[in-house]
Amino acid sequence: MGNVDWQQYPGKHFYDELIAAGGAPRPAAAPLCDMLESFTPRELNERKLAAEVAIRTMGITFTVYSEGSTIDRAWPFDIVPRIIPASEWRGIEAGLKQRVDALNLFIDDLYHDQKVIKDGILPGEILAQSVNFRPQCCGIDPPHGIWAHICGSDLVRDGDGTVYVLEDNLRVPSGVSYMLENRNVTKRVLPELFQTGRILPVDDYPAQLYDTLASLSPRPGDDPQIVVLTPGIYNSAYYEHAYLAQQMGVELVQGSDLIVDDDDVVYMHTVDGLKRVDVIYRRIDDLFLDPEAFRPDSMLGTPGLLRAWRAGKVALANAPGAGVADDKVVYAFVPKLIRYYLDQEATLPNVPSYLCMFDDDRRYVLDHLDELVVKPANESGGYGMLIGPRSTAAERAAFAERIQADPRNYMAQPTLALSTAPTLFDGAPEPRHVDLRPFILSGPETHVTMGGLTRVALVKDSLVVNSSQGGGSKDTWIVDTEED
Numbered sequence: 001m002g003n004v005d006w007q008q009y010p011g012k013h014f015y016d017e018l019i020a021a022g023g024a025p026r027p028a029a030a031p032l033c034d035m036l037e038s039f040t041p042r043e044l045n046e047r048k049l050a051a052e053v054a055i056r057t058m059g060i061t062f063t064v065y066s067e068g069s070t071i072d073r074a075w076p077f078d079i080v081p082r083i084i085p086a087s088e089w090r091g092i093e094a095g096l097k098q099r100v101d102a103l104n105l106f107i108d109d110l111y112h113d114q115k116v117i118k119d120g121i122l123p124g125e126i127l128a129q130s131v132n133f134r135p136q137c138c139g140i141d142p143p144h145g146i147w148a149h150i151c152g153s154d155l156v157r158d159g160d161g162t163v164y165v166l167e168d169n170l171r172v173p174s175g176v177s178y179m180l181e182n183r184n185v186t187k188r189v190l191p192e193l194f195q196t197g198r199i200l201p202v203d204d205y206p207a208q209l210y211d212t213l214a215s216l217s218p219r220p221g222d223d224p225q226i227v228v229l230t231p232g233i234y235n236s237a238y239y240e241h242a243y244l245a246q247q248m249g250v251e252l253v254q255g256s257d258l259i260v261d262d263d264d265v266v267y268m269h270t271v272d273g274l275k276r277v278d279v280i281y282r283r284i285d286d287l288f289l290d291p292e293a294f295r296p297d298s299m300l301g302t303p304g305l306l307r308a309w310r311a312g313k314v315a316l317a318n319a320p321g322a323g324v325a326d327d328k329v330v331y332a333f334v335p336k337l338i339r340y341y342l343d344q345e346a347t348l349p350n351v352p353s354y355l356c357m358f359d360d361d362r363r364y365v366l367d368h369l370d371e372l373v374v375k376p377a378n379e380s381g382g383y384g385m386l387i388g389p390r391s392t393a394a395e396r397a398a399f400a401e402r403i404q405a406d407p408r409n410y411m412a413q414p415t416l417a418l419s420t421a422p423t424l425f426d427g428a429p430e431p432r433h434v435d436l437r438p439f440i441l442s443g444p445e446t447h448v449t450m451g452g453l454t455r456v457a458l459v460k461d462s463l464v465v466n467s468s469q470g471g472g473s474k475d476t477w478i479v480d481t482e483e484d
Contacts, residue, residue: 011431260304
């Protein structure tokens with residue numbers, strides 16, 4: 001008898017990504033489920049151990065900030081992939097492109113005419129109280145009119161199977177390296193399933209990222225000098241910074257490796273002397289990017305970078321100021337922004353949201369804190385949230401005070417019945433909640449990764465999937481189920 005019996009799989013209370021309500025695998029997942037069912041307990045354990053060895057050998061780590069120190073940990077990975085049929089994915093892909101197109105038009109508008117406010121689509125107070133709007137960026141025309149060249153939008157699936165956009169990450173979204181490494185590990189662990197060609201590839205992302213960055217070069221026609229700018233080894237995403245630079249074949253630099261000369265050109269220190277830099281994929285937040293323009297105490301950035309960018313001598317990706325749209329209050333307006341800028345209806349729905357800046361919404365939120373998820377407008381990584389059904393009375397009281405003190409900074413959403421996916425524990429699959437972060441590249445062309453990073457809440461019944469909060473991940477397969 002095999003180790004896995006899907007009829008006994010307990011995931012019947014939520015929409016499961018692999019197993020339908022009757023206990024049968026969904027069509028796109030059938031080959032995988034059949035294979036797992038055929039494994040003996042020993043074979044299944046050997047595959048799991050092989051993944052753990054591969055992760056250690058490949059040095060795939062992430063960093064947790066804990067009590068003032070940083071801890072490097074092996075990447076938490078589950079060998080059972082999450083599967084989405086290609087026919088469904090094509091609709092999600094189109095919806096993500098539509099969303100990011102509108103967001104880029106929105107950002108460009110805010111730094112120019114602000115028609116969206118003059119026309120009454122976005123309340124002016126949202127912009128007036130935005131912590132990520134950069135007045136220093138007004139009037140700038142970045143290449144192609146694009147501000148957010150790399151976007152990571154988080155998706156969740158509710159109990160009836162509907163896919164919702166949960167939030168958009170347009171500052172320095174991370175996680176794509178883990179998407180790529182998850183695939184490399186899965187190919188080692190389950191190589192048999194890749195022989196049919198039905199699992200669509202993800203390994204073209206570094207080339208697409210390079211081409212997107214190269215298209216921004218202020219010296220078109222030349223071989224552009226591209227660098228990845230990292231805060232350094234103590235940053236939680238340093239592994240990803242190094243990985244992407246290595247995959248693209250470009251230099252990984254820190255702020256002290258660059259200088260901006262009096263001619264507003266950015267140069268990089270090399271053993272052969274100074275070398276001009278054309279494009280910087282910066283993984284440093286705006287405020288630390290340039291002490292000359294933003295925080296003067298920053299030791300991470302390079303003085304004069306904004307001056308060079310404004311002069312058109314260097315391209316920055318994402319452009320400074322793009323984070324104005326990475327605001328969970330702005331998120332609630334995205335369907336309206338799509339209608340306003342594109343004259344289209346949003347094809348991917350938002351999760352219903354309550355904005356505490358509006359009196360009626362705020363009253364509802366305060367009266368239903370025990371039912372809602374409350375988020376601050378500009379936090380990330382799962383920090384600063386209140387998950388109402390899991391909260392204590394003291395936590396809710398503290399949040400009520402914060403909301404009343406600064407209503408613009410808070411929004412709330414109902415607790416969704418997030419979908420689950422089978423995840424191995426002690427040799428048996430158990431349902432765990434998942435989300436999905438696809439990555440969208442915007443340049444002369446728009447590319448969406450084939451799937452994305454599936455994050456999984458490793459703690460039973462938990463809805464928190466962030467790796468910094470104890471979450472893990474699994475490979476995401478977009479499977480072509482159509483006959484040739």
